[in-house]
Amino acid sequence: MDRDRRDFLKVAGLSALAIGAAPHLACAADDMPGEAIPSPKALTAKRWGMIVDIRKCSKATSERKCVDCVVACNNTHNVPSFDSKQHEVKWIWQTGLENAFPGEENRFLDEYITDTLKGTPIMVLCNHCDNPPCVRVCPVQATFRRSDGIVMQDQHRCIGCRFCMAACPYGARSLNWVDPRPKIGQVNKEYPTRTRGVVEKCTFCFSRLSVGVIPACVESCKEKALIFGDVDDPNSEIRQILRTQPTIRRKPHLGTRPQVYYIL
């Protein structure tokens, strides 16, 4: 048989192409036949943000040790409650003012804190940063920033490496060191649990937003101390408040550009 180098290369090239293309063609044939669309009921924004009004919050915490938002969040998302701090899983929780705002200790703020806000716990949660360090370090893109600013966590991809936990300056991420299921009180059968070895955090209730409902913590707050909305919309309620009230953010000097604002 008479075959020169040129013929051989032609056949080899075509074969390589066919082998390379075959899986893609097979895959394309099996792709989902229908179409995925956003729900028409979904709440959308250019940039979701939140305000925590500690003045309203402290009234409820001092009067009735209010943790309505925490309970609502935990029950909605099947967040386990471990007694041991080692295993603790937190989405929205209370912490001390000096822990929430280190570096804010000016003399007069101190006075305000020691007199007016004495012992007031501060509600803290994921800040859904514009420049999220957790997203930058995630080696598998399990955590990512959506176009509407929500810093999402894809449990299907998480490998539990905890880089994000080391990167987050707000301690807003928790690893499931052990199976969380036995420690879930009331089970919400409409939302999944997590499994051992994945990191979880607040998602600004992306699943509720996608069906047109505001986040569970905001809905549960009887004092209206949590205000949720589009910070890129100049006419939104949240922008009205940001325009008229002085607000601070947690550790702004780190450059993460958090989108949870506090009124003290």
Place this chain on the structure above:
Amino acid sequence: MPSIVAGVIIFLVLFTYPFWGNLGNKTAAPVLVTGTTEKQCVEKTEFMKTSHMKLLDEWRDAVVRDGKRVYVSKLNGKHYDMSLQNTCTKCHIKKDQFCDRCHTYVNVSPNCWACHIDPVQGINPQTPPQQQTAYNAHTQGEGVATDGSR
């Protein structure tokens, strides 16, 4: 030489035993029970049989990563909420007689149910669920955490 041939024959006989050993041995295909009166799934039954895992993967990415929650079926144009827990299991309510039976038969163990909740068994089939009355906040009692938590 004869010992080599004998060795090769013994090897081949042993190696291929699973194939000829099971010849004529019929294993009954699993009988699947959906537990619904609904006649049609979101796509053609044949497609669902062969490719439900791929469809579910696409659904997962669409919902979690792209924020798209509604599936428009090519089969009938109907809109479905893309949710294993809130759509699939509403019809396929008997997980043990549907998902599990077939997965056991073909010897695959997908980890969907490590997180997603079985509609019948719930999360903890052994023990009844405990009521959570109050959030067990580590700050409860003394008001403010001074433990250095961030």
